[in-house]
Every structure is written in structure tokens, then in C-alpha cells.
Amino acid sequence: MDNLSTTPENVNYLTQQLKVLAEPNRLLIINLLMQGTQCNCMLGDALKMAPNLISHHLGVLREAGLVNLERDPLDARWVYYSINREALTKLNTALGEFLNPEHIPSQNQICRPELTPMTLRDLPVSGN
Amino acid sequence: MDNLSTTPENVNYLTQQLKVLAEPNRLLIINLLMQGTQCNCMLGDALKMAPNLISHHLGVLREAGLVNLERDPLDARWVYYSINREALTKLNTALGEFLNPEHIPSQNQICRPELTPMTLRDLPVSGN
DNA sequence: GTTATACTTCAATGAGCGTTGAACTATTAT
């Protein structure tokens, strides 16, 4: 019932991955790659972005472990990018766990001011 | 089976929310608020952060609609923050849908170089 | 060898943002 995923390592992991996700072009790249393995040029065409910029974002995604790189065996100029399924699954699970609304109690007031003459003055009659 | 959540509005929504999440202190604040309604001071004590910094991050979370604000009815100096359950649920669902690994086909090569003399040279014998 | 292709790396710019300390507001206590 409690959110146990707040170890420094997990918070650090989530932060890094979230920073990578928090960019519209990278979200679109991820979406395109989830439809199948693609080269830099196809992504550039689809997103109307310069190849060096695509390359930059793919580098960020790759450093985060979210995408894989592979060269064409026949024409080594072509580079294919694909989603790292395990990494995406892990991230999806970790996020779903961290943000799981089931972890929220319906009513739980953690802190209150101490009761003083001023605050007691306006208390409901039967209240404590 | 396909990821349909790439409308400009949804990409924009996800980007904004992810930017808000992609900060370690805000993740910790969210985690603490998921345990119950708390004031600025309690969060500051728990995270060993200055109250103005807590206030800043709470402002960001509030602007994103992720947390609610409420004043103590007896001592109006105290401000209580709580998780906006609906907003968190919506975000959790949207993220889970966007990153859902089920959307990834097992094999789907989108683009290839055209076949040329050079590339045909090294093709396997029975290849097309 | 020369040119073309696919892609990466580099340097520079500019915007955004977390953090800090100080000033400020509003409310309650004495």
C-alpha cells in the first residue's frame, strides 16, 4: 500500500529517464521507433528535422539505454535504430509504480498547527 | 495495437508533465504528498530544503495541476498541499499508454537502402 | 581518384530552470 520506490538510486534513475522523455521531439522519435526499426533519414523526413539534430536526440536516447543501434551489414553507411524493449518495459513499470494512485490514502492529514487560545476560540463545540 | 496518443495536444501535455516530474526534489515531494496532506514546513524538514525552495517546487507542481492547495481554517498561516488524485491518475494512464511495450512489433524493419551492384554482391545466395 | 551518401561531431548561441539570499505579505501571539 506504500510507495517503496524512493531509494536514492530509484529517484536518480527515474529523474534521468524522465529528463530524457521530457522533450517533444524525443517522444515523437520513441513513438516512431515503437512502430519499427528505422534509420536516421526516415526519422528526419517524418519529423522534418535536420539529420544532425535527429542524431543528437538519438544519442541522448541511446545513452539512456532506451534505443539500440545497428549498422546495415550490406551498406555500412546506414544506421538502424530500434527501441530497447527491456529498458522501456522497466521504465514503464517503474513509473507506473511510482505514480500509482493506489498509494494515496483517501484522508491523511500529516501536520497541523498546535492548538492555542486563538485557534481554540473558533473550534466547533464538540471538536477536540 | 498501435500507439494513437501522438496528437500535438497529447505530446504537448506529456512533455509539460514530464518536465515537471523530471526533477528529483519534486519526485520526493510527490512521494511525500502521496502519503498524506502536508504543509510547506513538514516537507522542508523532511527534505532538508529551504522553505522558499519548497514553495517554488510546489508552485510548479500546482501550476501543472498535480497538487492542490488549502489553507488551515483556524490558523490561516498554514498552507496544506495534497495530491490531485485525478490529475495523477490521468498522467499515469497517459504515460502507461504511450510507453506501453505492447505497441512494439517484434520485427518491423521500416527502411532499407536500395539494392545496388555493391550491396547485391554480398547478398546471401537465396536472397531476394 | 573523385564524388555522393549517411551520419556524427564540434563550436556557438540562446532560452529555460534550479538554487540562493533577501525582501515582502499575511496571520497569529504577546
Add this chain to the structure above:
DNA sequence: ATAATAGTTCAACGCTCATTGAAGTATAAC
């Protein structure tokens, strides 16, 4: 009235990072 408490707002600093254009690398085509 004066002081204390809870919290917010403001200005300034530094750092990160997306974007751009140019240069660079590697491979294939001619």
C-alpha cells in the same frame, strides 16, 4: 503596538540543453 510564525515573491547567478551551421568520418558509387 511589537514580535514571531508560515509562507511567498523577487533578483541574480550558474548550469544545462535544444538548436543551428559548419566541419569531419566512413562507406559506397562512378
